[in-house]
Amino acid sequence: MRTSGVDEMTAPLLQLDAVDSGYGEAQILFGVSISVDPGELVCLIGPNGAGKSTVLKTVFGLLDPWAGTITYDDVSIGGADPAVVVRTGIGYVPQRRNVFGSLTIEENLQMGAVARDDAGTGVIEQLYEQFPILADKRAARASTLSGGQRQILAFARALVPEPRLLLIDEPSAGLAPNTAAAVFDHVAAVNDMGTAVLMVEQNAKRGLAISDRGVVLDQGAVEFTAPADAVLEDERIAELYLGG
Amino acid sequence: MPEPLLRVTDLQKSFGGLTATDHASFSIEAGTITGLIGPNGAGKSTLFNLISGFLAPDAGTVQIAGRDLTGAAPAAVAAAGCIRTFQTPRPLPGMTVREALLIGPQQQVGEAPLALFRTPAAVTATERENLDAVETIAAEFAIDHLLDAPATDLSGGQLKLVELARAMLARPDLLLLDEPVAGVNPTLRNTLASHIERLHAEGVTCCIIEHDMEFIMHLADPIIVLDRGRVLMEGTPAAVRSDPRVIDAYLGGG
Numbered sequence: 001m002r003t004s005g006v007d008e009m010t011a012p013l014l015q016l017d018a019v020d021s022g023y024g025e026a027q028i029l030f031g032v033s034i035s036v037d038p039g040e041l042v043c044l045i046g047p048n049g050a051g052k053s054t055v056l057k058t059v060f061g062l063l064d065p066w067a068g069t070i071t072y073d074d075v076s077i078g079g080a081d082p083a084v085v086v087r088t089g090i091g092y093v094p095q096r097r098n099v100f101g102s103l104t105i106e107e108n109l110q111m112g113a114v115a116r117d118d119a120g121t122g123v124i125e126q127l128y129e130q131f132p133i134l135a136d137k138r139a140a141r142a143s144t145l146s147g148g149q150r151q152i153l154a155f156a157r158a159l160v161p162e163p164r165l166l167l168i169d170e171p172s173a174g175l176a177p178n179t180a181a182a183v184f185d186h187v188a189a190v191n192d193m194g195t196a197v198l199m200v201e202q203n204a205k206r207g208l209a210i211s212d213r214g215v216v217l218d219q220g221a222v223e224f225t226a227p228a229d230a231v232l233e234d235e236r237i238a239e240l241y242l243g244g
Numbered sequence: 245m246p247e248p249l250l251r252v253t254d255l256q257k258s259f260g261g262l263t264a265t266d267h268a269s270f271s272i273e274a275g276t277i278t279g280l281i282g283p284n285g286a287g288k289s290t291l292f293n294l295i296s297g298f299l300a301p302d303a304g305t306v307q308i309a310g311r312d313l314t315g316a317a318p319a320a321v322a323a324a325g326c327i328r329t330f331q332t333p334r335p336l337p338g339m340t341v342r343e344a345l346l347i348g349p350q351q352q353v354g355e356a357p358l359a360l361f362r363t364p365a366a367v368t369a370t371e372r373e374n375l376d377a378v379e380t381i382a383a384e385f386a387i388d389h390l391l392d393a394p395a396t397d398l399s400g401g402q403l404k405l406v407e408l409a410r411a412m413l414a415r416p417d418l419l420l421l422d423e424p425v426a427g428v429n430p431t432l433r434n435t436l437a438s439h440i441e442r443l444h445a446e447g448v449t450c451c452i453i454e455h456d457m458e459f460i461m462h463l464a465d466p467i468i469v470l471d472r473g474r475v476l477m478e479g480t481p482a483a484v485r486s487d488p489r490v491i492d493a494y495l496g497g498g
Contacts, residue, residue, distance in 0.1 A: 047494075048284065048455040049426070174285070176261065202284050205496035232495060241494045242485045243457030 011074070013038045013165055013196050014059065014090075019068035019078075021058040027066065028054040030220045034198075036165065041188070041197045043207040043228060046217035047241050052200040053095065055217070056167040059198070060092040061085040072165065086115040091158035095169040095200075098154035101143030105134050108142050108153055112160025120160050127156045131186070148179035155186060159195075166190070168199040172206060184210050204232065216240065247310045249274040249418055249449050250326070255294055255304035257287075257473075264290040265301070266473035272418070277440070277450045279464030281457075281484075283494050287473040288453045289331060292420050296328040297321040308418065322350065325417035331426060331453075333407040335396040342391040344406055345378040348413030374413075381409045385435070401428045408436060412443060419443065421452045425459050437463055461485070471497065 012035035022028040028051045036042050044052045057063045059070055061082040070078040077085055086092070100108050109127065113120035128135035131152055137145070142153060151171060158166060171187060172180035180203070188210040191197050201207030208214050214231035216223045218240050226234060248271035257265040264287045272278045280288050293299040295306050297318040305314045308324050316324075336344045360367055382388040385405045390398065398406065404424060411419055421440070425433045433456070440463060444450055454460040460467065461481040469476040469484060471493040477484065484490055 047457070203496035204494075207496075237495070238485070238491045241457070241491060243461045 010037055012036060012071075013040075013073060014198065015069075015071045016055070016059065017069045017071070019055075019058060019070060020066040021054055021063050022066065023054075023063070028220050029058065031068070032217075032220070032222055033068075034215055034222065034225075036196050036198050038164070039191070039194050039196055040213065041191045041199065041211045042213050042215060043204075043211035044198065044200045044215050044217060045202075045204040045207060045231070046223070049219075050217040051220040052217055053169050054220075056092065056169050056198065056200055059085075060090065060167055083115075086161060086163075089161075089164045090167065091161060091163035091165070092167045093151075093154050093158045093169060093171070095173050099142040099145070099150050099157070102141060104139055104141055105145075105153060106138045108157055109134070109160055112157035115161040123160055123162060127159060130189075131156050146179075148175050148183060151175065151179075151183050152186060155183070155190075159190065163195060165196045165198065168197060170200055170202055172201065172203050180206065208232065246274070248272055249309055250295065250451070251305075251307040252291070252295065253305045253307075255291070255306065256302045257290055257294055257299060258302060263473050265294060265304075268304070268470070268473060268475055270468055270475050270478060272449060272451055274417075274449050275444075275447065276466065277444050277452065277464045279460040279467035279481075280451060280453045280470065281455070281460060281467060282470035282476070283496075285472075286470040286493075288470055289422055290473075291470070292328055292422055292453065295321070296326060296420060322414065322416075326420065327411045327414045327416035327418070328420035329407045329411050329422055329424065331422040333403045335398060335403060337396055339395045340392050341382070341387065341395050341398065341406060342375075342378055344395040345382065345391075345410050345413060346374060348410035349374045349377065350414050377413055381412060385409050385439070401432050404428050405432070405436070408439065412439070416448060419448055419450045421450060421454075423453055423455065425454065425456050433459060469493065 014036040016032055016034045019032045020027060020029055032055060044055060046052055058065050061080050064079045069076060072088055072090060075088060077088060109124045133149055134153060134156055142150065145153060168187060171183045175183065184206055187197060199207060208228040208231055211228040213225060214228050215225045216231060223236060223240060250272040253269050255265050255268045268291060282288055294301050297316050297320065300315040305312060308326050311324060313321055313324055379388065382391055387402060387405055408424060424436055437459060440450060452460060452464055465480055466478050467481055467484045468478045469490050476489055476493055477487055
């Protein structure tokens with residue numbers, strides 16, 4: 001576990017309180033309460049179908065909460081459109097189909113600036129320095145990138161509006177172990193510079209290794225939350241993943 | 245020892261640089277319900293695709309009831325008595341539910357057109373039998389009110405039922421079920437479990453991929469655990485649950 005140096009008195013940056021959500025008639029989340037402090041990296045883990053991605057989609061406005069409240073920076077954002085949510089300072093990196101394949105790397109990053117009042121040219125140049133692989137290929141179509149490079153592009157694009165909170169859905173999905181490790185390093189580096197992160201990750205060990213805190217979700221409800229290095233020591237974990 | 249119904253030996257399959265099946269070997273004994281579990285990306289569905297002929301392995305062999313069916317076409321594997329279902333069944337556009345179910349029965353007389361002329365009465369009788377079988381199973385699965393509805397009108401859970409019913413109508417010796425209860429509500433889940441148990445009692449050997457641990461641990465024995473394309477272990481549900489390697493694999497391995 002790394003220490004975030006967060007002042008304990010600070011109000012949470014993001015607060016979900018008793019949130020219900022789902023798709024169509026299928027309820028997926030049942031009274032979910034989760035908080036993320038400024039600068040904190042929180043990893044959301046749990047077995048398949050626990051509702052992890054649904055939490056991110058509901059925060060980002062892709063799904064409307066059925067009940068409960070979502071507050072970001074003291075403003076209620078529950079039910080707001082993604083276009084509004086992104087302007088409040090929240091970035092989202094979806095798990096799949098997260099880049100525009102027919103656009104160049106440069107154009108993909110410029111798309112991120114839609115949520116800015118300027119063209120974001122300075123930020124994009126900084127991101128090129130941070131992610132040299134993107135600078136090398138700035139004129140290439142995103143469809144020519146490898147899976148790991150696409151993940152980095154999606155991640156960089158979410159950073160263009162300079163969010164204070166990033167929602168990241170399974171950054172390691174479908175990536176070879178070394179590539180996944182590089183992506184996790186980028187997540188940790190961005191968090192070190194002060195951006196709070198709420199990350200869903202199937203690979204609990206790797207996700208928790210860069211996190212401050214873990215939240216364990218099961219069947220649409222928070223089972224428990226603990227410091228990242230203590231989560232996997234909990235005896236409930238084996239039962240949650242393998243039944244009991 | 246009798247010959248296992250399914251024997252997979254040293255099976256290998258890669259997609260580009262990704263090794264999906266890595267020297268996997270295991271057997272399924274006739275009369276069992278075998279569970280196939282493992283974390284996301286462990287290669288479970290790939291294994292089903294290799295066994296059922298939807299993918300050809302790079303190396304290794306697949307034997308069903310002692311016959312080598314390595315790389316055989318899906319129809320040949322089905323004819324050998326091995327029927328599989330899909331995790332996300334596709335609706336069949338332009339068909340009613342009844343027609344979608346009628347695909348199930350194997351060796352239909354219509355596949356041998358000469359019989360229509362030679363033994364028309366037998367053809368009529370077989371078709372009647374198949375229709376009756378469809379109606380019986382639809383009633384058992386409580387989807388009989390949907391028989392004349394377009395198959396594209398079904399919900400995800402109903403499609404799962406149709407998929408299982410169609411597989412059952414094929415009267416397989418070996419049934420491969422890919423996540424039969426994913427996205428299915430709890431009531432329907434219990435219904436599916438009881439249908440699988442009944443099939444098993446009737447002598448059908450089942451192999452089930454499932455992420456719902458309560459479901460699979462209750463239904464299956466033995467359980468084979470896959471991780472990164474390899475067989476990590478095989479054992480009773482209790483042995484699987486208490487093996488530290490298994491939970492380690494689910495949490496992301498070493």
